[in-house]
Amino acid sequence: MSMREQYINAKLSWIAKNTKASIIRELLKSTTIPGMISFGGGVPDPNTFPRHEMARIAKEVIENEYKVSLQYGTTEGDEILKSEYIKLLEKHDGITGLTSENVVITTGSQQALDLIGRTFLDKDSICAICSPVYLGAASAFKVRDPKFITVPMEEDGPDMNLLQKKIDALTDDELQRLKFIYIVSNFDNPTGISLSLEKRKQLLDYAYSKDLIIIEDDPYGALRFEGEKIPTIYKLAQDDEKYEINPVLLLNTFSKVLSPGLRMGFTIGDPLMVRRLVMGKQAADLCSSSLTQRLTARYLEKYDPIIGMKPTLELYASKRDTMMKAFDDILTQIEGISWTYPHGGLFTWACLPKQYDTGEMLEIAKKNKIIYIPGEAFSVNEESREEVKNCMRISFCLPSHDEIIEGTKRLLKTINEYREMKGW
């Protein structure tokens, strides 16, 4: 260790010492290697950003509304943006009756996840998550050092029997310390799976019976390619009179439908919970950017980003088709492989037989100029790593149709070379 490192490391907190750099960030560096095909990226295509409209509105917002847009704002968020957002939720998700107190605007959904960690989790707390889990949520919760209950994903959502079994087995004291269940309800990152209506109801019913909060993260709900929209768990709770309290915090973001650079996140929930998040946000950053909030508000007055997504969705859906066909044609040669068929979102999740380790296999993949995100990136501990280390997250949104086919061939080559190396 260098002098500099020693000097600084001696002062680090326990949590800083125990935080590892994200595998994904490291991996994304390899995407700049010439000829590399990346199935790794989970970011939208920049050509879909409405840059000309944004530029026009930004000019007006800066020149004419500078007293708001260049000034500090309230911690809760821009009132004009909130009211535009509430209208959008009513129109597309059928969520009615919301007022400003039900909404806090955050700096991306990632900040909401961080605030949820600060607000609900102590060192001895427990939270329930799916295995695999969205990495951003895992890292936001992990800084609080809670215990995790992990439940495998099935085709229509988490294994509810196992979830109930694990929670029912807790002592009264442990149950007190179990705070929430975190779930991505539509086109999950990384699995591409959506919860069926049945499972949404079952999860809500069960969580309510145990006095738990549900953190419903829904960045991909508007990215549906086909099939009918399923109501959010938040809406199910709101619409059913048997729930006297709505135990759901619904997290939305414009990162996947408009632009991640705006950092526009929206959390919807009971005013008392929202109030607590606002208090946490005060300490975190005083307020989200007044400039991008007002810019987004004025954009929403003129345009509907969800309707604006339609051409992009057609593009993503056609790439999904190309990938699914390529997998059917090429990857079925691998014994025991399976993958999910996503009806929206950006990802499919492919699993090899249990003995594979996709993290180890990645070295061969890079040599063959193909990358994916290894399953272990979506685990929180050794137990959950075991459950997902044979899997990989594969994204179809950025590579071209030709690259999807060529990339699938390289993936086949990689898997075969790995198996030969192992002598299986």
Ligand SMILES: *Cc1c(COP(=O)(O)O)cnc(C)c1O
């Ligand atoms: C992309 C994503 C987010 C959004 O993050 P932002 O901070 O809003 O950009 C949240 N949750 C999941 C599951 C995601 O995939």
